[in-house]
Structure formats: structure tokens, C-alpha cells
Amino acid sequence: MxxxxxxxxxxxxxxxxxxxxxxxxxxxxxxxxxxxxxxSGDVFTGEEVxxxxxxxxxxxxxxxxxxxxxxxxxxxxxxxxxPLKTVGSxxxxxxxxxxxxxxxxxxxxxxxxxxxxxxxxxxxxxxxxDLVDDEFVLSDETFLEVELPNADGFIxxxxxxxxxxxxNPEPCMENCKDSVEITMRAMVLDVTPEEEGxxxxxxxxxxxxxxxxxxxxxxxxxxxxxxxxLDPELVAQGEKTFKKCKACHQVxxxxxxxxxxxxxxxxxxxAGHAEGFRYSKAMTAAAEDGLVxxxxxxxxxxxxxxxxxxxxxxxFAGLKKDSDIEAVIAYLQSYSQ
Amino acid sequence: APDPLITExxxxxxxxxxxxxxxxxxxxxxxxxxxxxxNVEWLTADTISSINFTPIHALDGTITPQGCAFERHHSxxxxxxxxxxxxxINGLVGTPLVFTYEDLERFPRENRVYFCECAANSGxxxxxxxxxxxxxxxxxxxxxxxxxxxxxxxxxxxxVKPEGKWVYVEGADASSNGRxxxxxxxMDDVLVAFKANGEALRKEHGYxxxxxxxxxxxxxxxxxxxxxxxxxxxxxxxxxTSKYTDTLANGISRKWTWEMDAKSxxxxxxxxxxxxxxxxxxxxxxxxWSGRGAVTGVDVSLDGGKTWTEARLAAPGTxxxxxxxxxxxxxxxxxxxxxxxxxxxxxxxxxxxAQLREVRGLNSIYxxxxxxxxxxKANGEAxxxxxx
Numbered sequence: 001m002x003x004x005x006x007x008x009x010x011x012x013x014x015x016x017x018x019x020x021x022x023x024x025x026x027x028x029x030x031x032x033x034x035x036x037x038x039x040s041g042d043v044f045t046g047e048e049v050x051x052x053x054x055x056x057x058x059x060x061x062x063x064x065x066x067x068x069x070x071x072x073x074x075x076x077x078x079x080x081x082x083p084l085k086t087v088g089s090x091x092x093x094x095x096x097x098x099x100x101x102x103x104x105x106x107x108x109x110x111x112x113x114x115x116x117x118x119x120x121x122x123x124x125x126x127x128x129x130d131l132v133d134d135e136f137v138l139s140d141e142t143f144l145e146v147e148l149p150n151a152d153g154f155i156x157x158x159x160x161x162x163x164x165x166x167x168n169p170e171p172c173m174e175n176c177k178d179s180v181e182i183t184m185r186a187m188v189l190d191v192t193p194e195e196e197g198x199x200x201x202x203x204x205x206x207x208x209x210x211x212x213x214x215x216x217x218x219x220x221x222x223x224x225x226x227x228x229x230l231d232p233e234l235v236a237q238g239e240k241t242f243k244k245c246k247a248c249h250q251v252x253x254x255x256x257x258x259x260x261x262x263x264x265x266x267x268x269x270x271a272g273h274a275e276g277f278r279y280s281k282a283m284t285a286a287a288e289d290g291l292v293x294x295x296x297x298x299x300x301x302x303x304x305x306x307x308x309x310x311x312x313x314x315x316f317a318g319l320k321k322d323s324d325i326e327a328v329i330a331y332l333q334s335y336s337q
Numbered sequence: 338a339p340d341p342l343i344t345e346x347x348x349x350x351x352x353x354x355x356x357x358x359x360x361x362x363x364x365x366x367x368x369x370x371x372x373x374x375x376n377v378e379w380l381t382a383d384t385i386s387s388i389n390f391t392p393i394h395a396l397d398g399t400i401t402p403q404g405c406a407f408e409r410h411h412s413x414x415x416x417x418x419x420x421x422x423x424x425x426i427n428g429l430v431g432t433p434l435v436f437t438y439e440d441l442e443r444f445p446r447e448n449r450v451y452f453c454e455c456a457a458n459s460g461x462x463x464x465x466x467x468x469x470x471x472x473x474x475x476x477x478x479x480x481x482x483x484x485x486x487x488x489x490x491x492x493x494x495x496x497v498k499p500e501g502k503w504v505y506v507e508g509a510d511a512s513s514n515g516r517x518x519x520x521x522x523x524m525d526d527v528l529v530a531f532k533a534n535g536e537a538l539r540k541e542h543g544y545x546x547x548x549x550x551x552x553x554x555x556x557x558x559x560x561x562x563x564x565x566x567x568x569x570x571x572x573x574x575x576x577x578t579s580k581y582t583d584t585l586a587n588g589i590s591r592k593w594t595w596e597m598d599a600k601s602x603x604x605x606x607x608x609x610x611x612x613x614x615x616x617x618x619x620x621x622x623x624x625x626w627s628g629r630g631a632v633t634g635v636d637v638s639l640d641g642g643k644t645w646t647e648a649r650l651a652a653p654g655t656x657x658x659x660x661x662x663x664x665x666x667x668x669x670x671x672x673x674x675x676x677x678x679x680x681x682x683x684x685x686x687x688x689x690x691a692q693l694r695e696v697r698g699l700n701s702i703y704x705x706x707x708x709x710x711x712x713x714k715a716n717g718e719a720x721x722x723x724x725x
Contacts, residue, residue, distance in 0.1 A: 010493070013443055014426075014435055014436040015434065021435065025425055025427075026427055026564070028515060029572075030570055030571075030572055030573065031570075032570070057382070066382055067381060068382045078584060079587055079588030083584060090590075096575050096578050099575070104512050110511035154590050154592045155589055156593055157592070157594040157596075159596075159598070166598075167684045167686070168686045171678065171680070172645070173646075174643075176642055176643055177643055177725075180643060180724050182722045183723045184722060184723040186467055187720055191379065192377075192468050193375060193376075193378065246385065247385060
């Protein structure tokens with residue numbers, strides 16, 4: 001008979017992790033500095049790296065763009081209405097900032113920063129929060145000298161004491177209050193997304209159904225026809241490469257400008273053509289000079305955005321492989337309208 | 338007049354339907370196209386680091402189909418093949434190990450049903466009634482049957498050293514979304530799951546392997562789980578310091594608020610599920626759950642909390658899983674202020690909004706488990722309101 005092994009008995013499955021494998025994945029940094037690599041970075045270098053790699057979402061001064069996180073400011077607001085929680089006002093440990101920037105940033109290009117760049121960026125974030133002066137150099141040796149203002153602003157979960165009265169085996173069942181008045185209504189704020197088509201299934205008869213199906217088919221078939229002149233394999237490869245761009249750009253049906261402009265019809269379009277998008281001064285100037293996004297111009301831009309156009313807001317290092325550039329342009333061409 | 342749907346021969350009664358292979362992996366019929374996840378665009382900067390909501394107003398029973406179970410990503414839903422999957426156990430262990438997906442399938446397996454609720458569920462309602470629909474107020478929740486290996490088994494395979502007090506768990510996606518979990522919980526009921534509701538995890542739920550941390554906030558249920566490190570201290574990662582901490586009125590914040598307190602909501606009638614049939618027999622139904630154990634009862638009030646009636650549980654509550662409740666009434670067609678109140682095995686009773694705000698203020702963001710009120714009007718339409 002087969003017997004279930006005792007609790008601590010081993011199955012002999014898996015294999016030992018190699019030291020270089022552990023080194024590659026075990027990157028976390030604890031509040032006491034455990035896990036920090038050797039390195040350093042100063043505020044000025046940090047400002048440059050931040051402008052290039054972070055500012056597109058977080059703003060030149062870490063003040064945040066649109067709905068993207070603000071990294072600076074907010075000190076003294078935690079007991080106010082809508083507190084502003086930033087590295088300076090809220091985060092208890094500097095290790096958290098270092099660890100997060102190192103492993104998860106920049107958004108869409110994580111794990112691309114060198115340790116020195118991370119030290120520099122974190123130094124600049126501290127500077128933006130008025131926590132260090134502009135001479136400051138952050139390194140694995142100075143790391144523990146920095147204490148964040150809200151380090152003592154946290155307590156352990158105390159619900160079982162502070163909310164002890166919520167444990168109540170005999171809750172009221174009758175005559176629990178004298179009167180009940182409506183004090184607030186969601187309809188007044190009216191921030192709920194529109195419920196498109198909620199009634200449609202019941203209301204639409206068979207005739208309308210058929211018409212709707214036709215409309216859907218047309219909408220689906222259209223881009224396929226456009227793409228027919230393109231190499232479908234190349235377009236598919238481009239779709240994969242486009243993942244690098246998706247953090248900021250949308251393309252296709254219903255696409256909108258986000259951090260970056262909408263890219264429908266970009267190939268062959270004049271520069272700066274997305275209505276309502278706030279382009280950089282450099283891009284606006286290029287548009288006024290008549291720049292058109294031919295395949296060749298796009299290819300040059302995508303290879304090294306910052307070299308091609310000094311001052312562009314596009315904080316993307318560039319596509320290294322020509323084949324990726326070709327593919328992504330083919331993919332964008334498949335959305336020519 | 339006689340109903341032509343009965344008296345006349347309909348197309349579907351004379352012609353033929355689709356053959357067996359028309360949809361090799363089925364989708365809901367088109368008439369259910371409104372039962373979908375929805376997001377709230379203004380909540381986040383983009384849809385990649387964002388959340389959407391389960392259409393709980395349109396579901397019944399307790400198991401959430403994966404296809405409409407809410408999604409939360411921090412750097413988007415990645416595509417990771419089983420063949421490329423690796424799970425590392427390292428840190429304070431006898432032997433650091435690497436497992437493949439096939440290795441995981443060879444450990445003894447468990448099946449468990451648990452709810453997963455985002456700590457921010459109902460978070461938009463702290464300052465007042467805001468979103469008009471159960472999907473939006475309470476839809477950051479799903480409930481699935483998971484198949485997988487207990488984390489304890491994997492930790493014992495590597496051999497936890499006595500100085501190990503915490504595990505740090507992280508995902509393979511760009512966010513990594515790492516969290517620290519006390520070793521005691523890790524050795525208790527945490528699962529390393531690879532199937533949900535009988536099928537492989539969907540991409541958006543962490544295919545091929547995710548962590549299941551029963552009763553604790555959804556952010557800890559690491560998707561695309563790639564590493565478990567045994568440590569002597571917590572990492573204090575971004576997700577457990579700057580986020581998922583609860584700021585009180587005095588500016589001090591609670592941390593390590595892992596458990597999801599008992600909570601319930603009436604899913605129908607509700608703003609997205611109005612009463613269309615007028616007065617007469619009415620099924621009032623909803624969901625209840627607790628991260629501290631099983632739901633033992635649910636009370637329903639039709640008058641904004643003056644009087645309560647014990648609802649019928651569709652089945653006895655089970656540990657850290659959704660419970661379905663019903664109250665069958667003969668509606669007289671007059672207005673109702675509909676509420677539900679969950680009770681759990683520890684004796685906890687779901688609090689009112691006023692009770693919660695008294696302790697926590699308005700800036701907590703997370704862990705809002707207050708009683709919800711729907712104002713059902715005489716015409717059957719419902720609205721999200723607050724009452725005195």
C-alpha cells in the first residue's frame with residue numbers, strides 16, 4: 001500500500017539553486033541595508049538620470065504628471081483631508097525606494113538601471129523632498145545615515161483592541177434606531193462609468209441582433225484588409241515588440257493619448273498630429289519645420305529617441321535591433337487609419 | 338392573447354443549432370455580453386497598473402468564473418509558459434531549491450475554495466457614497482476553487498532554519514510585487530496554486546502559478562510566483578509600506594493589516610440589478626465573507642438598519658470563502674433602504690460606516706468593510722446611498 005509521507009519527510013524534488021541564480025533573483029533590500037550592492041550616486045547625476053528616465057511620468061521635480069505618482073512634497077499632510085503620500089512625507093524606509101526603483105522601474109523597462117544610477121535617482125528624490133542638500137552623495141556607505149521623516153509614523157495592526165466593540169455576539173435586531181435619513185447619494189457625484197448595453201440583450205430583437213453582428217464583423221474585418229499588404233508575420237512580431245511601448249502609447253480601435261500620443265495612422269503622418277496631446281517643445285518645433293514620420297524617420301527616432309531629437313519627452317532608450325524597428329513600424333502601419 | 342413564442346413554431350424549434358466543435362473552449366452566450374469586468378477609468382493613470390471589477394450584481398452561487406473575476410496588475414498581465422516557469426526557494430533554508438512546473442505537479446495536491454479580495458475594495462466609499470453599483474463598490478473580489486501544493490510542503494523540502502521568521506514572496510513580472518508574510522501563516526494554509534475552478538489559471542490571474550493566501554488581502558496573493566525567500570525580518574517593500582497601510586485620522590498609519598474583516602453586500606436588487614417585476618415575490622440575495630473564518634450568519638434590513646431579519650444561507654459558511662445568502666420576501670412595492678450585515682465564527686459583526694469612521698477617519702483607503710445601503714425606490718431602481 002501507498003502511505004502519505006510524514007510531515008517533514010522530503011520528496012527529493014527540485015534541484016539545488018546555484019549561487020549565480022540566487023544572485024540574479026535575490027535582489028531585495030531590507031531597512032538595515034541588507035542586500036545593497038556597492039555603488040554611489042550624487043544629486044546632480046540623479047537629476048540628469050531622473051530627467052531622462054523618470055520625469056515623463058513623475059515630472060522633472062518628482063511632482064508627478066497627471067495620475068502618475070508624486071514622489072515629493074506632502075510633508076505635514078498625513079492628518080489632513082486627502083493626505084499627499086510621497087517618499088518624503090510617508091515612506092518609512094529609504095531601502096524601500098532603492099529596492100523599488102532598482103527592481104521595478106522605469107515602468108516598462110524594469111531592471112535596466114545600474115546600481116550607480118539607482119543611487120543617483122534615490123539621491124535626487126531625497127533632494128526633491130528637501131531631505132538632503134545638493135552636495136549629497138548616496139552610497140552603500142552613507143545609506144543608513146538617512147532617516148525618513150515618517151519612520152515613526154506606523155503602528156502594528158491594532159484592530160483587535162481598537163475595534164474590540166465590533167466583536168459583538170448579540171447585535172441589535174429590533175428598534176435599533178429612532179429614525180433613518182438619507183445623508184448622501186452617489187447620484188449627486190455621478191462618477192460611475194456609463195453602463196453601455198446593459199439593457200441591450202433584453203431589448204434587441206433578432207433583426208437588430210443581425211444588424212449588430214454585421215457591424216461588428218465589419219469593424220473586425222477592416223484592419224485585417226488594411227494589413228493584407230503587410231507581412232502578417234512581421235506585424236505579429238511588431239505587436240510583441242510594441243509591448244515595450246504600451247506603458248505610454250495606445251494604438252488600434254478606441255486608442256487614446258495617454259502618457260504618449262495615440263499612434264493610429266502615425267506612419268506617414270506629420271509630426272505632432274495627435275490632437276490635444278502636449279508635445280515637447282522639441283517635437284512641436286520639428287512639426288513646425290515640417291517633419292513627417294516616414295518609415296525612415298521613424299526608424300531613426302526609434303533607434304535612439306534622445307539622440308534623434310534632443311528634448312523629446314519620450315523617455316525610452318530605443319530599440320537596439322533593426323529587425324524590431326522594422327517589425328514595430330509594420331505593426332503601426334497595420335493601424336493606418 | 339396567446340403568446341406567439343408558444344403558439345408559433347420558432348426557428349430554434351425547427352432548424353438546427355451549432356455543432357459540437359463550434360467553440361472548442363466555450364464562451365458565454367452573446368445574450369450575456371453585459372456580464373463583464375469593468376474598470377473605472379479615472380482611478381488609475383493607465384490600464385496596465387490598474388484594477389477592474391467583478392460583475393457580482395449579475396452572478397449567483399459562490400464560485401466566480403475566471404473569465405469575469407477582477408484583475409489587478411502592477412506591470413500588466415504577462416505571458417509565461419509552463420516550460421519557462423521556475424520557482425526558487427532560498428534564504429534561511431538548508432538547501433536553496435529550484436522547482437519546475439512539472440516538479441510542482443509531483444507534490445501532494447490540495448483543493449480549497451477561498452475568496453480573494455483586494456484591500457482597496459470599497460475604498461472609494463470612505464468619504465461617502467460615490468459609485469453607483471455593487472460591481473464598483475464591492476467588485477474587487479472573487480472566489481475560486483484552487484488546486485495546488487501547500488507552501489509548507491515546499492518550504493519543508495528546502496528545510497527552514499530555526500532563525501527563519503518571515504517569507505518574502507515575489508512574482509516574475511516587472512513589478513515583482515513582493516510581500517513579506519510571517520512564517521507562521523506561510524506554514525499554515527498558504528497554497529501554491531496552478532489550477533482554479535478546475536482549469537489552468539488564466540493569464541490575468543497569474544498563469545501558470547500563483548500564491549493563495551487565504552483570508553488575507555489580495556495584494557499578497559503573488560501572481561506568476563517565482564521566488565520565496567525565508568528571512569529573519571520583513572523586507573518592508575513598497576507594497577507593504579507606501580501602499581496597503583491604513584492612515585488614521587491623526588496621521589498615524591496601521592501596517593501589517595493583512596486580514597480582511599467580515600463583510601457582505603446585497604448584490605440584487607442593486608443599482609445595476611433593479612427590480613423590474615413590481616410588487617410581489619422578491620428574491621433579495623448577496624454575498625458575505627470573512628478573512629478570519631467562516632461566515633456564521635447574515636442579517637438583512639429593509640429599513641436602513643432599524644430592524645434586522647436573519648437571512649437564509651444557501652449553504653453553511655466555510656473558512657475564508659464566499660457565502661451566498663437569500664431573503665425571500667413579498668415586496669409591497671414601497672421604498673426600501675436595503676442593508677446586509679455579516680457575522681463570522683470569531684463573533685465579529687460587520688460595522689456601520691459611522692462605526693468604522695469613528696475609529697479610522699476618512700483616509701484609510703484600504704479595508705473598508707462597512708455595511709452598504711441601497712435605496713430601492715418604488716419603481717424598483719436602486720441607488721448607492723448613506724443613511725443616518
